[in-house]
Amino acid sequence: MDDRAASPDSTSSTLSCITVATRLDTAARSSIGASSSNSTPPTSQDDSASIVSDATKAEAPAETQQDKPELEQDQDQNTRRTSRRSRSSISTYNVQILAGTAIHTPTKYLEKHTKNVMRQERAVSDSTLVNGSADTKGKLLDDSTEKLDSDWVDEAPTGPLDNGSEDRLKRRKSSRVDLLKEVTRNAMASASSNLGKRGREVLESGKDKLQALRKGTGSLRRRQSESTIRVEPAPKRAKLSTVSMSDLPTEAEKAQEIVRPKVKRWQTQGLYLGQHRDFDARFTESKNQKKRKSTALKENQVLPLPMFAGERLLSLPYKEARDFKLPFDVFSPLPRKAKPEDWKKTSKNLFVGDAATIWKKSKPQAESYCLCAPEEGCGESCQNRFMLYECDSTNCLISPEHCTNRAFAELKRRSKGNRYDYGVEVVETEDRGYGVRAMRTFNPHQIIVEYAGEIITQEECDRRMNNEYKNNKCYYLMTFHNKMIIDATRGSIARFVNHSCEPNCRMVKWTVAGEPRMALFAGDRGIMTGEELTYDYNFDPFSSKNVQECRCGTASCRGVLGPRSKDAPKAKAATALVAGAKRKIQEVFGSKGSRSKAAGPNKRRKVATIARSALAKAKKSVTESQGRDARAEKEAAETEARSASRAERAIRRSSSTITVASKRSKVLRKGSSASLSTVASKRTIVSVRQTTVSTARPGALRRPSTKLSRFTSAVKRHSSAIKSASRKSVLPAPSSPVSSKAAAKSATASTPTAASVKSKVSSSGLRQTTLPFKPLSLDLSTGSSSPLAPNDDDIDGNLREFAALPARAMKRPTTASSVRSAAASVKKNVVRSVRGPRRAAAVARMGLGLGVGGMGGLGEGGSGSTIRVILGEGDD
Numbered sequence: 001m002d003d004r005a006a007s008p009d010s011t012s013s014t015l016s017c018i019t020v021a022t023r024l025d026t027a028a029r030s031s032i033g034a035s036s037s038n039s040t041p042p043t044s045q046d047d048s049a050s051i052v053s054d055a056t057k058a059e060a061p062a063e064t065q066q067d068k069p070e071l072e073q074d075q076d077q078n079t080r081r082t083s084r085r086s087r088s089s090i091s092t093y094n095v096q097i098l099a100g101t102a103i104h105t106p107t108k109y110l111e112k113h114t115k116n117v118m119r120q121e122r123a124v125s126d127s128t129l130v131n132g133s134a135d136t137k138g139k140l141l142d143d144s145t146e147k148l149d150s151d152w153v154d155e156a157p158t159g160p161l162d163n164g165s166e167d168r169l170k171r172r173k174s175s176r177v178d179l180l181k182e183v184t185r186n187a188m189a190s191a192s193s194n195l196g197k198r199g200r201e202v203l204e205s206g207k208d209k210l211q212a213l214r215k216g217t218g219s220l221r222r223r224q225s226e227s228t229i230r231v232e233p234a235p236k237r238a239k240l241s242t243v244s245m246s247d248l249p250t251e252a253e254k255a256q257e258i259v260r261p262k263v264k265r266w267q268t269q270g271l272y273l274g275q276h277r278d279f280d281a282r283f284t285e286s287k288n289q290k291k292r293k294s295t296a297l298k299e300n301q302v303l304p305l306p307m308f309a310g311e312r313l314l315s316l317p318y319k320e321a322r323d324f325k326l327p328f329d330v331f332s333p334l335p336r337k338a339k340p341e342d343w344k345k346t347s348k349n350l351f352v353g354d355a356a357t358i359w360k361k362s363k364p365q366a367e368s369y370c371l372c373a374p375e376e377g378c379g380e381s382c383q384n385r386f387m388l389y390e391c392d393s394t395n396c397l398i399s400p401e402h403c404t405n406r407a408f409a410e411l412k413r414r415s416k417g418n419r420y421d422y423g424v425e426v427v428e429t430e431d432r433g434y435g436v437r438a439m440r441t442f443n444p445h446q447i448i449v450e451y452a453g454e455i456i457t458q459e460e461c462d463r464r465m466n467n468e469y470k471n472n473k474c475y476y477l478m479t480f481h482n483k484m485i486i487d488a489t490r491g492s493i494a495r496f497v498n499h500s501c502e503p504n505c506r507m508v509k510w511t512v513a514g515e516p517r518m519a520l521f522a523g524d525r526g527i528m529t530g531e532e533l534t535y536d537y538n539f540d541p542f543s544s545k546n547v548q549e550c551r552c553g554t555a556s557c558r559g560v561l562g563p564r565s566k567d568a569p570k571a572k573a574a575t576a577l578v579a580g581a582k583r584k585i586q587e588v589f590g591s592k593g594s595r596s597k598a599a600g601p602n603k604r605r606k607v608a609t610i611a612r613s614a615l616a617k618a619k620k621s622v623t624e625s626q627g628r629d630a631r632a633e634k635e636a637a638e639t640e641a642r643s644a645s646r647a648e649r650a651i652r653r654s655s656s657t658i659t660v661a662s663k664r665s666k667v668l669r670k671g672s673s674a675s676l677s678t679v680a681s682k683r684t685i686v687s688v689r690q691t692t693v694s695t696a697r698p699g700a701l702r703r704p705s706t707k708l709s710r711f712t713s714a715v716k717r718h719s720s721a722i723k724s725a726s727r728k729s730v731l732p733a734p735s736s737p738v739s740s741k742a743a744a745k746s747a748t749a750s751t752p753t754a755a756s757v758k759s760k761v762s763s764s765g766l767r768q769t770t771l772p773f774k775p776l777s778l779d780l781s782t783g784s785s786s787p788l789a790p791n792d793d794d795i796d797g798n799l800r801e802f803a804a805l806p807a808r809a810m811k812r813p814t815t816a817s818s819v820r821s822a823a824a825s826v827k828k829n830v831v832r833s834v835r836g837p838r839r840a841a842a843v844a845r846m847g848l849g850l851g852v853g854g855m856g857g858l859g860e861g862g863s864g865s866t867i868r869v870i871l872g873e874g875d876d
């Protein structure tokens with residue numbers, strides 16, 4: 001070990017010290033790579049090349065800087081690149097070796113001739129020095145400093161080594177140091193021919209420096225001489241060459257050496273092992289594989305790992321499955337891909353055949369506009385929401401970011417995202433064919449997926465049922481709009497959603513940009529990831545033949561796909577039983593007067609007893625089934641009556657206390673040359689009856705009633721608001737009259753109270769007992785309004801849509817100033833709606849000179865906590 005300490009021979013430093021000839025470096029590396037047997041085991045399959053790499057790691061001792069002379073340390077610092085430690089992890093791949101083109105010295109040869117090599121080191125050094133090609137720093141070999149200095153060499157023992165040294169030499173097992181020496185020797189030998197003039201000069205100067213150093217540094221010299229030097233007297237150069245040449249491997253040997261397969265060492269422990277559930281880290285991979293194949297390995301049923309426990313619970317057959325859900329962030333179910341074969345996909349409604357024509361003719365005329373303020377965000381009180389109209393830029397003033405009533409727009413956005421944004425997938429169920437599962441959570445009432453398909457007429461549906469689908473087990477038909485039908489045989493994923501008597505979703509029809517569209521929405525509880533999506537089909541089987549057993553497995557399962565009142569098939573079965581029994585009796589006893597003579601009296605008696613009991617049973621069954629029917633019908637009737645009375649009450653209350661007006665009006669102007677004439681407020685016609693959600697659904701009865709109850713509570717809130725407003729507020733007269741007529745009007749209405757406003761509203765005919773509202777025309781020039789003719793759209797080509805009343809103007813104009821500002825903003829909008837040369841006139845009339853010409857009635861809004869300004873008869 002001393003010799004190592006004395007000579008800084010770490011591989012890295014050795015290599016880095018060859019600054020003048022980079023080829024030496026390359027040669028040295030290739031030799032190392034070729035002959036190293038001390039590689040680090042590879043850690044992956046692709047890492048086989050690493051078997052031959054990284055020879056620099058293992059055995060070179062850590063050298064200490066204190067052991068070196070000062071100058072040497074300086075030189076080291078200047079020339080050394082990175083530390084051995086930091087380089088050790090870098091795998092080096094010797095391309096020459098891998099390609100089989102490297103000229104190298106096999107390890108075998110090196111080991112065999114270790115001794116020779118050791119002995120010849122000195123000779124090599126000498127010879128290279130003669131040729132002027134030694135390493136400049138004299139650090140390549142342990143004892144290179146000795147070789148450079150003849151005095152020093154003289155001090156070294158020249159005879160046979162002492163016993164200790166010889167032993168140590170014998171004990172040396174590793175060929176590494178020898179290898180390094182061999183490499184260096186080769187490098188130096190080749191350097192002698194490769195070095196140019198300059199290189200040789202550097203070499204010489206290095207030699208001089210070392211000599212100077214030696215002279216001045218007695219301590220180093222002493223240390224060197226004290227150390228056991230294992231170098232033997234230099235053999236003759238001729239001998240070296242003879243030995244080297246004779247022992248060089250032949251070409252065949254080299255080739256064999258190169259192609260010899262490298263043994264791959266597999267990692268048996270570590271982070272990425274045991275990723276499959278049957279892996280046991282205590283065993284080898286092969287043993288694990290064997291175990292996996294044998295059925296003997298049973299999963300720990302009591303305490304399985306959490307991830308596997310969750311998976312197991314979720315994958316149990318649904319009857320055994322426990323009521324258990326892992327949160328999404330703990331267990332994200334991997335999609336079990338089901339690929340339905342005959343599914344032609346489309347995510348948009350396609351009108352087919354006559355349906356397109358019918359659709360164009362029967363486009364819904366009714367419109368809805370919302371009056372929500374931005375802070376309300378089109379929430380529960382939004383009129384559009386209430387009417388199942390989606391808000392958009394044409395019917396809502398709120399920006400899309402703040403409006404929460406744009407479900408289909410959200411769906412469109414989501415469909416452009418990734419599959420988890422989209423959030424649903426087809427899965428195979430145990431006993432109901434395919435189904436749909438949520439891949440994410442959904443909030444209560446959030447849109448999930450659109451039910452899209454081909455829109456066909458009833459006739460086309462019949463044709464398809466009788467021809468194309470006559471052998472089908474599943475139909476994907478749903479009543480849509482105006483007696484049209486959505487056929488989702490070619491349709492969206494929603495067609496796979498199964499029925500449940502306790503569903504977690506609802507299928508709802510909305511009007512989006514004037515078109516009806518169906519979509520599946522989350523129910524009141526919301527949806528968890530992994531949950532199967534279901535809705536109540538309220539299936540109409542058309543005939544008893546089509547009645548299907550329900551396998552939803554819920555507590556309140558009705559037993560069939562359809563409403564409970566469809567117990568009719570059972571009743572029918574009972575009736576058939578009675579008829580069968582009667583027939584039997586007749587067969588036995590024969591018809592009246594012609595009793596069968598064939599049967600003996602005993603047999604007749606026996607059969608008669610059986611027949612009587614059968615008849616009694618059948619009758620009992622009929623009675624029971626009739627009783628069930630009656631009860632079901634009674635229940636249905638009660639529910640309907642309850643809903644109807646609730647609806648009636650709500651309407652009565654609403655009509656007695658408020659007048660709901662739509663926000664959007666249309667300004668109709670008669671294009672006379674002289675004046676800005678008639679501005680008609682064409683009121684939106686909406687009907688509560690339009691809230692039919694989807695056809696033939698008892699749920700549809702419930703839904704409007706829920707809506708109505710919400711509506712009713714909104715109405716109540718407004719009633720109390722108006723009452724308190726009427727107590728508080730006194731509305732002053734508008735400050736600047738519009739015209740003499742308007743001035744007169746405003747004078748008469750100088751101090752309108754809430755009550756007077758109410759009475760005014762009622763006298764103007766705006767007060768409605770039933771919806772829809774009567775449309776009014778508003779004459780700005782005269783300040784009067786009158787009910788519009790039913791078809792008032794033909795006023796003239798200057799018809800313009802009245803810019804919606806700003807939401808601000810809708811908010812509680814209970815004080816004089818707020819009323820004034822509301823009125824002003826109405827006027828501004830009227831003016832804004834006028835374009836072209838008449839605008840100036842309008843501005844003149846409505847704006848500066850004219851001021852506020854009096855407000856319409858102050859009524860209660862239909863929703864939320866706002867009180868809405870209504871342009872009524874006699875108003876500007």
Ligand SMILES: C[S@@+](CC[C@H](N)C(=O)[O-])C[C@H]1O[C@@H](n2cnc3c(N)ncnc32)[C@H](O)[C@@H]1O
Nearest residue numbers: 432433434474495496497498499549550551552
């Ligand atoms: C619109 S498809 C639903 C998707 C269907 N499971 C499939 O594989 O294509 C309706 C059919 O699914 C089956 N189905 C849906 N819900 C069911 C339930 N709760 N019980 C039994 N069958 C059901 C019935 O065969 C029904 O006719």
